Amino acid sequence: MSIAPIAPVSAVAPTIAPVAAQSPTGGSSFAAQLGRGLETLQAAQDKADNLAVSAATGSLTDVHDYMIASTEASLATKLTVAVRNKALDAFNEIMRMQA
Template identity: 55%
Template sequence: MTSPVGGVSFPSAITGLSGITGAAATPDAVAQTTAAGDNGFASVLVSSLEELQAKQATSDGLAVQASTGDLRDVHDYMIAANEAKLATDMVVTIKNKAVEAFNEILRMPV
């Protein structure tokens, strides 16, 4: 399984942002990030993509271990694979909703 975001390189302005990761993004945490001067949405987006890439890399590594017989517990691979799948589904859904919102904004009369 290859990482769909493996070839993505982030601009240096975005890479340096620290933010909130994944499902831990609460309204209070988002408000604190925005109040601290970070680009709230950009940092959440970048950290989510980085977390997705890490989950997929973990799943890929465990898949290789399973195929070579080095994996001691198959449950570790199954959990990592399901986490990677759910994270991918979440990122795709968020992307689709963002595109839908952007298109809705474009259709608004001026």
């Protein structure tokens, strides 16, 4: 009984051509995205503040508008804090790699 030898493994060739790195937003930079996110956060907070003043003065006819704006501002703030925390974690990890 003859046993066939094990053939060496050849290098795996990529089956998909590499794609050049492209920005998913059509060319805008990460800093521009962050800037727009902060502007959106500020606008949501301003809207909620204005509606809170209207509710306090009695000129707000629909309290639901204030509740929705307040919730939107709260969620936008939480998202911004989460993104900041992830960015800080990534920065700290990079700094640990260099040490």
